[in-house]
Each structure stands twice: as structure tokens, then as C-alpha cells.
Amino acid sequence: MTVTEPKPRYKYVGTRPVRHDGLEKVTGRARFAADLNMSGQLHGIVVRSPHAHARITSIDTSQAEAMPGVKAVITGDDFPAVEPGHRQYDMCVNVIARDKVFYEGHAVAAVAASTRDQAQAAAAAVKVEYEVLPAVLTIDQALAQDAPVLHAHMMTAGANPPAEEPSNISNITRFSSGTDMDAGFAEADLVIEREFTTQPVHQGYIEPHACVADTGQDGHTTIWCSSQGHFNVRSSTATLLGWENTRIRVIPAEIGGGFGGKTTVYLEPLAVALSAKAGRPVKMVMTRDEVFRATGPAPGTKLRIKLGVQSDGSLVAGDAYLIYTNGAYAGPGGLLGAMTVFESYKIEHFNIEALDVVINTARSAAYRAPAAPLTAFAMETMLDEIATELGIDAMELRLKNAVTEGDPSTMGFPFARIGFVECLEAVRGHPHFTAPLGPNQGRGLAAGYWFNIGESSSATVNLNEDGTATVVTGSPDIGGSRASMALMAAEELGIDPHDIRPVVGDTEAVGFTDTTEGSRATFATGMAVVEACRKMVAELRGRAAKMMGADVDDVDWVDGQAVYTGSDGTKDPLSVAAICAKAKRTGGPLTATGSLEAHGAGPGFAVHLCDVEVDQETGVVRVVRYTASQDAGTAIHPSYVEGQIQGGVAQGVGWALNEEYIYDSDGVMENPSFLDYRVPVASDLPMIDAIIVEVPNPAHPYGVRGVGETGIVPPIPAVANAIYNATGCRIRDLPMSPIRVLEAITANGGSNGS
Amino acid sequence: MSRVHVTCTINGDPAEFLCDGGQTLLDALRDEAGLTGAKEGCGTGDCGACSIVMDGRLLCSCLVLAPEAEGTTISTVEGMASGDDLHPLQQCFLEGAALQCGVCTPGFLVAAKALLDRNPDPTETEIRYGLAGNLCRCTGYDKIVRAVQTAAQTINETTES
Numbered sequence: 001m002t003v004t005e006p007k008p009r010y011k012y013v014g015t016r017p018v019r020h021d022g023l024e025k026v027t028g029r030a031r032f033a034a035d036l037n038m039s040g041q042l043h044g045i046v047v048r049s050p051h052a053h054a055r056i057t058s059i060d061t062s063q064a065e066a067m068p069g070v071k072a073v074i075t076g077d078d079f080p081a082v083e084p085g086h087r088q089y090d091m092c093v094n095v096i097a098r099d100k101v102f103y104e105g106h107a108v109a110a111v112a113a114s115t116r117d118q119a120q121a122a123a124a125a126v127k128v129e130y131e132v133l134p135a136v137l138t139i140d141q142a143l144a145q146d147a148p149v150l151h152a153h154m155m156t157a158g159a160n161p162p163a164e165e166p167s168n169i170s171n172i173t174r175f176s177s178g179t180d181m182d183a184g185f186a187e188a189d190l191v192i193e194r195e196f197t198t199q200p201v202h203q204g205y206i207e208p209h210a211c212v213a214d215t216g217q218d219g220h221t222t223i224w225c226s227s228q229g230h231f232n233v234r235s236s237t238a239t240l241l242g243w244e245n246t247r248i249r250v251i252p253a254e255i256g257g258g259f260g261g262k263t264t265v266y267l268e269p270l271a272v273a274l275s276a277k278a279g280r281p282v283k284m285v286m287t288r289d290e291v292f293r294a295t296g297p298a299p300g301t302k303l304r305i306k307l308g309v310q311s312d313g314s315l316v317a318g319d320a321y322l323i324y325t326n327g328a329y330a331g332p333g334g335l336l337g338a339m340t341v342f343e344s345y346k347i348e349h350f351n352i353e354a355l356d357v358v359i360n361t362a363r364s365a366a367y368r369a370p371a372a373p374l375t376a377f378a379m380e381t382m383l384d385e386i387a388t389e390l391g392i393d394a395m396e397l398r399l400k401n402a403v404t405e406g407d408p409s410t411m412g413f414p415f416a417r418i419g420f421v422e423c424l425e426a427v428r429g430h431p432h433f434t435a436p437l438g439p440n441q442g443r444g445l446a447a448g449y450w451f452n453i454g455e456s457s458s459a460t461v462n463l464n465e466d467g468t469a470t471v472v473t474g475s476p477d478i479g480g481s482r483a484s485m486a487l488m489a490a491e492e493l494g495i496d497p498h499d500i501r502p503v504v505g506d507t508e509a510v511g512f513t514d515t516t517e518g519s520r521a522t523f524a525t526g527m528a529v530v531e532a533c534r535k536m537v538a539e540l541r542g543r544a545a546k547m548m549g550a551d552v553d554d555v556d557w558v559d560g561q562a563v564y565t566g567s568d569g570t571k572d573p574l575s576v577a578a579i580c581a582k583a584k585r586t587g588g589p590l591t592a593t594g595s596l597e598a599h600g601a602g603p604g605f606a607v608h609l610c611d612v613e614v615d616q617e618t619g620v621v622r623v624v625r626y627t628a629s630q631d632a633g634t635a636i637h638p639s640y641v642e643g644q645i646q647g648g649v650a651q652g653v654g655w656a657l658n659e660e661y662i663y664d665s666d667g668v669m670e671n672p673s674f675l676d677y678r679v680p681v682a683s684d685l686p687m688i689d690a691i692i693v694e695v696p697n698p699a700h701p702y703g704v705r706g707v708g709e710t711g712i713v714p715p716i717p718a719v720a721n722a723i724y725n726a727t728g729c730r731i732r733d734l735p736m737s738p739i740r741v742l743e744a745i746t747a748n749g750g751s752n753g754s
Numbered sequence: 755m756s757r758v759h760v761t762c763t764i765n766g767d768p769a770e771f772l773c774d775g776g777q778t779l780l781d782a783l784r785d786e787a788g789l790t791g792a793k794e795g796c797g798t799g800d801c802g803a804c805s806i807v808m809d810g811r812l813l814c815s816c817l818v819l820a821p822e823a824e825g826t827t828i829s830t831v832e833g834m835a836s837g838d839d840l841h842p843l844q845q846c847f848l849e850g851a852a853l854q855c856g857v858c859t860p861g862f863l864v865a866a867k868a869l870l871d872r873n874p875d876p877t878e879t880e881i882r883y884g885l886a887g888n889l890c891r892c893t894g895y896d897k898i899v900r901a902v903q904t905a906a907q908t909i910n911e912t913t914e915s
Contacts, residue, residue, distance in 0.1 A: 018848045025856030026844040028791020028831035032857055035790035117774070204891045206795040206803055207857040256793070256857025257891050288796040421806060479854040596772075639851035639897070646894030647854065674800035674889060682895040683886040690896075 006390035010199030011559070012490040013702055015151025016639045017497050019483040021254075033226035033253040038281035041212065044274050045119040046267075046284070047109035047126045048294065049101035052360040052667025053150070056099055056108060060127040064111055067125060069118035072277035075109045079273065084153035088239050090329035094241055094363045095269050101130070102150060102328035103362045104668050105293030107266075112274040112282045122518040135360040135667040139302050139323050142168040142357045150328065150358050156751040157330075170330035171356040173338045175410050177349050184317030184349025188308025191317075195304045196378045198734040199660035200297035200325070203367045204651070204679050206687055207256020213271035214281035219243075219270045223250045228258040228476055229515025233268050234507050240269040248272070251506040252476045253536055259651070260366030261296045263515050292672035298367035299324040299333035303378045306340070308349075312394045315401045318347045322354040324371060324708035326364040331356055333364065336371035339528045341379060343410050344420065344449045344605070345401040352410070354528055360667050366517060369450040369709035373652060373716050377734070384724065394445050394721075395433075398607075399424050402447075419631030419695030420447070420605040426629040426691045427607045433627075441613045441624065442726025448606045448713025452706035453518030454598030458511025459528035461489060461536050463590035465576025469493060471532075472505040474513025475525040479647075479708065480640035484522040485529050487636050488702060494560025495576055510593045519706020522636055523697075524598035530701045531594030543586040544574045600699020604710035606630040608649065610718040614726040616750070619742030621723055623653055623684070628714070629691035633705030639708050642690040649688045654680045655712075656719040660735050668737030758821045764789070770841035773820035780804045782820035783830065791831040791860045795889065802888030805861040805868075806830050814887075828841025831860035834867065842905040842912075843867055852901035854892035862888050867904045874910055878903070 024030040061073040076098040082089055097108045103501045109126045113119035134148045141147055149166050156163040156173040177184075185191055211225035225232045230250040238245050248580025255262060267284040275282040277686030286295070301324050308317035320341045324333025334354030342350050387394040402420045409415060424447070427433060437443060460472040471489045475481055482502035490497040513525065537557045545552040545564030562579065564571040583590055611625040628645050635641040658678045671677045716734065724730050729744035757772040764787060771786035778797075783789045783806070793817055797800035799814040799821070806815045807829040834841040843866050846852070853859045862885060869876060869884035876884060881902050888900060 016851070019851070021847045021856070022853065023840075025853055025859050026831075026840065026847050026863060027835060028789070030856055031790075032793065034794065036782075037785075203856075204889075205855070206801055206889055206891055207793065207855070208795070254857075255855060256795075257855040259891070285794075288798065288801075329913045472852050480851070637851075638852070641904045643851055643854055643893055643897060646896045647892045648894075650894035651891065673798050675798060679889060679891065680895075681889060682882040682884040682899060685882075685895055687878075687899070688896045 010491055012487050012497055014638065015487070016637060017483065019480055020486060020502055021477065021482055024244065030254045032207055032256050033224060034285045036212050036224050036253060036697040037283065038214055041281045041283050042112040042114060042278055043119045044112045044118040044271055044282045044284040045111055045123040046107045046270065046290070047111065047123045047128065049097065049104060049106040049108055051101060051130055051132050052104045052137070053133040054101050055129035055133060056097060056101060057129040057131050059109060061109065063127065064122040064125040065713050067118065067122045068388055069114035070111060070122045070279060072112040072274045072337065073109060073122070073126065074270065074273050074277060075748055080238055088236065090363065091236055091264060092240050093369050095265060096328060103360050105290065105362060107270065107294065110270045110274055112278050136168060137359055137361065137663055137667050139325055139357055142359050143401055150360065154358065162275060168358050170358055171334060171357050173335045173354040174352065175338050176351045179349045181317060181319060181349055181351050185308040187310065187316045189311040190386065191306065191308045192382060192385060193304065193306035194378065194732060196732045198301045198374050198377065200300040200361065200364065201655050201659040201661065202296040203259040203261035203290060204676065205257030205261055207374055208286040208288060209262070209266055209295060210285040211268050211271050212281055212524045213268065213275045215275040217279065220247050221275065223248065223268050223272065224253050225250065226253050226255045226262060227269055228255065228262045228517060230476065230480060230507055231474060231512055232263065232515045233265055236265040237272055241272060249506060249508050252504050255476050255478055258478050259368045260370060260517060262305065262368050263517050266295055288674065289672045292677060293669050294362055296365050297327065297362055298370065299326050299364045301333065301374045302713065303374065305378050305382060307382055307386065309386050309390070311390060313390055313397045313400045315345055315347045315732050317349040318342050320352045322375065323357055324354065325357050325359050327361045328358055329363045333366050333371050337375045339410060339451065340372040340449060341375035344403060344447055346403055346407055361663065368648065368651065368712045372448065372450055372713045373655060376446065376448045376713045377716040377720065380714065380731065381720050384721045385730065395428055397423065398447055400440040416602060417695060417698055418603055419693050420692045422695050423605050423607040423629040423631055426693050427609050427627060430627050430691065432625060432689065437611060438613065440612055440616060440726055442722045442724065444610045444718045444721030444725060445712040446608055446717035446721055448710055449603060449605050450519065450713060451711040452523065452601035453520050454524045454601045455514035455518065455520055456597050457513050457525040458593065458595040459525060459532045460510055460591065460593045461532040463536065463576065463580050467575065467580045468499045469495065469528055470501045470503060472503045472510045473525045473529060474510045475503055475521040476504055477515050478516055479644060480637060481521040483640060484526060484636040488526050488529050489533050492530055492537065493576065494557065511593065512656055519604065519708040523601050523700055523704045523706045526704055527700060528594040528596055531596060534590045535592035535594065536590065538581055539590060539592060540576065541585065543579050546586045547574060547579065547582055573650060600697065602633055602697030602699060602705040604631055604707060606710045606714050608714035608718040610715070610722045612719060612722040612726055614723060614741065616745060619738035619745060621657055621736060621741055623686060623719065625686055627689040627691065628711060630692050630707060630710055631693045631695050631705060632707045632741045633697040633700065634694055634703035635692045636702065636704060638692055641692050644707045645690040645711040649715050650680050650685055652712045652715025653685065653719060654737055656716040658735050658737060760821060760824050762823045762825060763827040765829060771895040775821060777820045778816050779818040779820045780815035783815060789830055789832050793857055793860060795858070802865060803858050803861040805864040805888065806807050807864060807868055812865055831863050834863060841867065842865065842908040843902065846901040846905040846908065850897050850904060852897040858888060858890045862890065862898055870906055870909060875906060
């Protein structure tokens, strides 16, 4: 681990205790959503569109309704009408189609029956008549002059002049330095322009979406589900059904991976509607096939970037034209691409135009640092080209141009304290950086950036009668955040982390908390925990003062004890347990809450170094060594920070080498299984050496920066640069699968042909 | 269709359940026997989250029909610990932070135990190939492989002493 600044000595923060929810998860006792069963439960199955683009002309449910065991059948007509312009129109019509289906797998109806087999049989008996429409499946098709327009109401937002006709462009984002671009490029000694294409990929969480909904005769429902944000499940379900939030309680089950893909709803509103209609609890669990076809993917892209650089390596001008497909509905891919493409480097003259485009594939969902891995793929491979062209070391080129504190971001605000240079230096100082390479091996360097977010969080700290504590937050724990909450609370209260029970509270047990996304849980919810603990410490000092008969100003909180500091003789310190034992006599239960809108999520930077070995005869690329540095601000539980870095690397390597959605000419997905959509397995990867860099975030009481996402940003270009250094081939299209690598090697005149 | 009566041994205890002829053993374990430790991640034998050992063979219980369990001896993650004592693999996974979301963990533990039972001292490569039938999307496998290495060492030291 690299510590770049002297940090305060913490007793618990920075240690590696066993996580509180670990035992349940290694013994099979943890309850994920699909593990829950209710008395009298029915099974719900979704009827999905076989067509990528079609008008629904009729749905006949009568035969299905008459089948054995069937208790409810619903269609879009069972939900309140929703019109374009509604705040959550896309979410509503994505959960269940109304007049049109926009991708293969789009939900058109749902059935609940006593058994899953009965529900499946009934789902097959729902008769849906379609008028099949021409499908738009690629960016080029979507932008063609005579392209079928998916949504008649889609007038491009951000168009200048304003759009007068509907199109498949949902949004145009423009950022610029406001300077003369021609003059900027004229300052350059070298100008290169490159194009890149990438395909949609899936988050690939191992647990399919699942939920149980139980709606009572009073019109109130309880949902147990696997989600990154149960408050969002509540509000989205309420919106779709036209209900008040108070009619819906959402209890978060353990979540089996999300990576952004479980930040929206698919099944929950259907389960509630079925449950309301049937008067019974309804359980719904997706198959893997449904997960691939109807949820997830991260956008595919076409990117064109032009960079101007002076002979000393100084970047002077950058022009980016980015197109992201967000599937069938508007999405933020292009906007996020625009926010990240030039963010890591000082470029005086820049112009960015980003398009978000709709096509007839599943509506995209967030995936770990959404959009950034692709802009990094383009930028970081182009930087490598520039380094080669100018004869400058790839590391030195990045160090020369890296943003530091005070430099303006693309959006114009200056960076606060950031650790990009420290991450670069950490990799440069690692033995891997100078280790020898074997035959057919190449080494790739790449950096990555993600801005991280804050948002709303709430926490409640309850001290128990025996002096132990319960910390309740509203952040689903998708990778060890409960342990982080306990560690920060332990540090504040001065009690052992294992005397603290961190709990994820349901929507009625804790204050509103935004979804676990944007690497925000340990940062923002951690701040709420710290705030609650500080209020608790103030209360404990007051209670102790009462017990001591002292003035509260003469009582300090030191290492988990109230210590008398006044001049009126000596008094024994009082532990948390001692104060809790007397709570009834000093003012009642000890409870404190923290609720806040967190600002100042410090941006995360990462620098990766990857060695690959390329089989020149088959094009197979094998990652043989990997080192990844990342600025965590302060690592609360270093093991889980390392885990986030290592997990991001594995996903990024899969994205680089194997993963892609493959559709046939009608828009039917051809690889909706883990057999044909191949994610990395243990034998595909080496150990991943994670270097935690700690440049504290000034906005957080412990200096935390989110760490969940940044680690997926550099791997694609790190692999691509390594492949270049092994083969002399620049590959600018993902995935860099064996056939594509082999084609590049062949086109290049065989191995090391450059 | 009448239900099939199955008698077998699960985690050392005699067990019996009724199942449909076409039901998978995974569904029968979860829905009929109440053992939800094995998970369905894919239903096609590609992710290993439903790994169990049946008559000494590691397999994906989503690829076995429940009636095939008649007369067999089955081990699942629920049977790994002996009373209060966790299996060294479980302990090493906990201490080595070898899980994040935890949904693949039961499958990894069962597969890792099967690996160590037949190869008590595996190399890193043998561990990686031994666990290649199990998908983890969170950890990048680094800490899982290390936890298995540590567990193997612990077991071997205990056996030797």
C-alpha cells in the first residue's frame, strides 16, 4: 500500500476485521431474494416479445386465465396510462409495454399461478398479435436519413437549432473550452484522429433479478427484492401503479451483485400488480436468458477522437465526437462519455459533441463507471500511439499531462485534491513496471477516471442496553459496505467494530437513502453514519456529565470513554456500557440520526499495468500479470477496497477480450447464456496486484473517495496497449477476441510485423 | 402427473422429498428440502452457483433431475461446517475477504472442497482450473484463490500434526 500523506492514526479505520454479514454468506444461510418464500405464494412469469420492434395489435388473455392454477394475468392495460413527457415515461413503458414493443424480450404481459410450471404454460397461452416493424439495430441504421423512428415523440434534447422533426437521437451534449479549435490544432506538432467501435456488454451479476410482493386487502404491499436501491424500487413501483409511497414497503434482501444493473426496476411493479389482482403473495425470478435479453446492457459506441500534441508531449487540442446507444430509450451514455473523455488530462482547447441514440435493443442500465471505460479505451490507446510516435515514454507522457489540484475539469470547476499523479508514480515504482517480458508478451499502461457521486443518505445509531450499538443505514451492501459503516462508527464511538451491528434498514426503518450507485455508499452513507455518531457522542458526554455531577464542557470523549477534564477533583471515566446501563435515569434511550445530501465526492483515478501473452497462431490473448493502483482517499477496510479494484479489473478484462451482445439480423440476441456470453473465469486471470493510494478527500471526515467504479475504467486500454506491444497491432474495435486479434496480426504481415 | 418420492442422504442426515419428474435437483433441494444455499445463477450448468457433491462427484445440481438423487449421498454448503466449527475453507474465505456479494460463495466453497479432497496441495494453476466452472463477477478471483491456498495449508498442517 502506498500512503502519500501522513494520516491521522486511527484505531479501527484501515483495519481488516471479518465482515459482519460474512458468516451467513459462507454457510449458505444468507437470504437472497430468490431464497424467500411466503405462505400461499404464487409464481409469476413474464410474457416477452419475440420481436425487436412491433406494434401490439391485440392481447388475448382469456385462454391463459382459464388454465389450471392461474390466479392473475396482467397487461399494460392494468397500469395507469402514461404519456410521453411523464418524468419516468421510459421506465414505465419499459417495465411493461403499452402499444409497442421496442426490443426482443420486452415485457408485454405477466401471469401468476400456483406453480411455476403452471405459470409458464399459461404465459405461453397468452395470445399477442403483433404488427412487426422494421428494426433499427445499429448506430448507423439509427442515424440513416430514412431510418424508422422508434419514438414519434423523440425530439432531440440539446439540439441547436432545436429539433423540428422526431429522430432516433435522444440527446446531444456539447462541451467546449470556448477557444478557437483551429488555432489549437495549429499549435500542435502532431495531430492524430482515430475511430473506435464497441458493443453492448452485460453487467453479468451472478444473481438474476428476483422479488416477492405481498399485497394485502388494505391495498398496502410489501416487496422483498434484490436491488441496489430499495427506496428507488418503492418510488418507481409507486409511479408505475399510481400509488402513494406509503402503500409500499420495500425490504432489501441480500443482493447477488449489481454493478449498476440493479439500480432500476423490472419485476417489482409486475409482482405487486399480480399480487393485488390475485390477493396472494407473488414471487418472480428471472432466468439467465431473461436477464440477458431484458435487462442490463451497457451501451455500445462509435467514438471518433482527434488529438493535437506538441513535440514535447504537451496535449494542446482535443476534439471528440461520441455516439452511444442506450438501447430502446433515452439514456445518459453520451453525456457521461462527454464528461469523462478529456477529464484526466490538461487540454487547453477542446470540443466535445456526444449523441445518445436509440435502437431496438434492451434499454441500457448503468454499469460501473458508465461510459468511462470506452472513452478511456479511445483516449488511452491514442496516448500510447502519440508516445510511440514522439518517442516519449508512455508513463512520462501521462505524468506530463495529468490533471492535478486546481486544474479545471471539462465542466469548468477546478479539481480539489486528487491522486492521479500519485497513482501513476505508484505504478512506476512497482517492480512490475521494470520486470522483463517473455516471448510474445507485451505490456500496456492505461489510466482511468470516474467522478463519483454523493446524493442523499440517512443513518441511525442506536446504543443498546449493554453498550453495544446498532447502525442502521439505507444503503444495500453490494460489496462489504456494512463493514465500512461499522468501522467508521467504531472509530467515532470508540467501541470495537464487532460490538456494532451494521444493518441495512427497509424503507420504513430508516430515512430516505439514494441507491447504492456512483461509488457513494462508503462516502455518503459513511458521512451520515459519522454525523449520527458525533451527535451520539455529544449525547453521551451529556449523560456522563449528569452521572458525574459535572458540567458537560468538562467531559471529553476519549477512546470510547467519557473522561472528566474539570478541576474539581478526579472522577472515574465512564464507558459506553456504563452510560447505557443508566440511560433510563439520565434521559432515556440513546438514539441519534444523521441525514444529509453529501457533496464533494472526490474523483477517483486509477492506473493499471497489464502484461499479455498473445498466441500468434490463434490470436488468443492471455493476461499474465496485472497491477492496479487506485486512489481510495482513505481505505476504511483495505481488503474490500482491494476487492473492488480486483473485481473491476476482471470485468474490464472480460469487456476487452470476450464480452459482447450478438444479435441476428432481426434483433434477436444470439448469445443469451454464460456459455455463449463468456465472462472471465479463474483460469483466465492471474493474481491482480492492487495498490491502494491514499490521497484523502478533503470533503469526507475520514478522507474517503468512492472506490467501486474507477477500477473498471483502465483495463480495456491497458489490455489493448499490451496487445500492441506484443504484436505491433492496434485494435480499435471491441472485443479483442481471438479472431479479431488474428485478423490484425495477419493483416500486419504476421507476428510483430510492424 | 404423480410426484416422485426420493430418499437420499443430505449432509449426513437421512432425507426424503417429493418432486416432479422433470424438476431439477437444485429446485428440489431449494423448494422441497428447504436448502437454499445452492443458488441458480444460470440454470444451464455454466456458473457453478448450484454446485453440490453427489456420491463423491462435484456437479451442477441444475443439470441433475431430482429423481436421480434416489439412494445417493449429497453434500451442500449447509453441511460444510461441523457444529460451531467452520470448515477451514469457510474460515479462510471470511478472513481473506474472498467474497463480496456472496451469491457465488456457496458454489465456490463446495467446488473448492471437492478440489482439496482430491488434490490436497494444489498449485495456483490447479486451483484456477479446478474452480473454472464457477463464476464470480465481484472479486476477480484473486482473494478466492488465495483463500483456497491458505485453507489447503491449514488443512495440511492440521493433518500432519
